[in-house]
Amino acid sequence: MKLSVIFCTYNREKYLYNALKSVAEQNFPHQDYEIVMVNNNSTDSTENICRQFQEDYPQVEFHYFLETSQGLSYARNRGVKESSGDIFVFVDDDATVFEHYLSCIAHFFKSHPDASACGGPIVPVYEIEKPKWLSLYTEQLLGGALYEGDKDKPFRNGKYPGGGNSAFRKEVFEKYGLFNVELGRKGTGLIGAEEKDLYDRLTRGNEVFYYLPQMGIHHYIPAKKLSESHFKELTYSIGKSERIRTKAVSSKAYRSRILSECKKWLGSVVLFFIYTIKLTPSKGWKLLQFRWNVTRGLLGK
Template identity: 45%
Template sequence: MKKLSIVVATYNRAPYLLRTLESLARQTLSPGLFEILVVNNNSSDNTPEVVAGFAGSHPQLQVRMVTETSQGISYARNCGIASSVGQYIVFIDDDEEANPEFAKSYFCFFENNPGLDAAGGAVVPVYEAPLPAWYSYYIEKMITGAFDLGDRMVPFRGKRYPGVGNSGFRRRLFDRFGNFNTALGRSGANPMGGEEKDFFMRVRAQGIRYYYVPGAEIYHITPASKLTRAYFERLTRMIGVSERVRTRSEGGVSFPKRLLAEAVKWGGACVFAFGYLCRLQPLKGWYLLRMRWNITCGLLTGK
């Protein structure tokens, strides 16, 4: 039985998916130690043919595809958890490429740290189009999840956590805390997130810490469509909606506390926007305020 399962949830991204799979074929970890599990979430393109072709041209790898008919990234990832065989479950998205040490880095992390259950690695954006003038460091983090904590294994501090698109977990963590919240997460063309934060907050409340794994680096392919005003507007609004859903489902004072946090974030946004204005980059400052406005509207209205 394979000890590590790499789960790739996919929806209508066959050309990008092939790039993801080819990067997994270049892993330095012995093929005998891991499987590749593709979860097809109702794709209407040639995803099955792409996966079958890849599996046929890489007989040394164990490649499987399962189908999840309930639409949404959380449903697909939960299907991956249920259908995989490894005690270590690693997620990578279908618009990412893994560096050759990706699987080995996660495998060694879990093998060498039996008391640690959750980890994540660096995300490096790869752009397919020129960046717009309004694109700032803060918006890059929001759109691509870009981050890099260096070359040492360190815990994620405070409320910082990795995106599930580059993360690894021991299976026992899901056995103990449940899977991803299916009321949250991307679904079709809807970019709503929140499932990653929801899971992180649940396990963090029980004292579980995420660790940064150097070497487990992925390259997030960012197409021109994600660098448009329309995508920016839709994404930021849905971030607010997801926060509303997440905090209201927690009950108690979670939602009022989130509203208070939003007020604090407005103060920070104004400070950073003023900084961009002083650097003669007013458009970046304006979009930072627009981002905050959209998130607040989604948080308050749920739409």
């Protein structure tokens, strides 16, 4: 079984080398994996960093491609098409992987022939002090934080792996198609939901995907991602992404998502009062801002 570790990158020169290094220095046979790097029109020193990595780690099978169609989904689809492995592993370009990352994935797929995909913990690493308004829920939003315990288990109740830390059998893309290019980041834009769209297709196909506690990444969060402007744009884009995604499925799916948003509002209001009682009202207020912006994006306001 061969793994294809796919990095899709856009102007992440600060983090890229360490991301690649964390994979190359795994205690895992080099002949059992390849790294597929897709540069999505970066304007920084990404290409030079990749050349340096090739010189520093000649034992690693490394393939570099330039994808000129702008968008993360275009880049991920290019990675799928260029990969030769049996398992496709997507890792964010601003993350480093846990120590036994590759061996964990390989062992899992060998021992779980029923599984189509898996993912693991995402641990945010903040480059500045965490703001007081940051809560469990907004941390999931801004840092992609994900933790489901210390045991292997299937994802349940609509949960699924984070897009920047996920692995799929090759057959998944042959059976269910590629990432939706109408969704996903494009340049500095913050449209998303391409992972949710794919996992929804897998769910409708009765596929099983698992959480693996050893399959973790450290995700680096710069100050910019904690700014008010980023928060506003990201939360609005979540709603807009959901509008695009569900309308592409059916008008019924869109109406169902609006109903779900109403339920989320109820939960957010309850949490606002809980945080206020606990004398941390800024956390609750931020959740209401989050919900308001998502709703506006969902309704196209």
